[in-house]
Amino acid sequence: MSQTATQDQVIQRIQSNPKYQRLRSVRNRFAWVLTILMLIVYYGYVGLIAFDKELLAKPIGAGVTTWGMPIGLGVILFTVVVTGIYVYRANTEFDAITEQILKEAQQ
Structure with a gap:
């Protein structure tokens, strides 16, 4: 059997795995x-900048720093923070599930 045929079979097993379908759904929703x-x-x-410049230009207290x-x-x-949340979840939950799916597909 050729390497391409073997790869196609592995890809087919991965795509038909319910864990893979769930992973795609959860990851895409997230x-x-x-x-x-x-x-x-x-x-x-940007909306604040466009529509309420006065708010962003107001000094905080008696200082020079503005609310902007x-x-x-x-x-x-x-x-x-959002990037950190995604990276943490990808490196823990998503990678673990991906590893399980790959192990199952190689069997």
């Missing part, structure tokens, strides 16, 4: 949730 959250945060910030700085920093930190 990615869409994170994507939507990111879009809300980024477009919300901590809100912008919050957007950046949110991005780092």
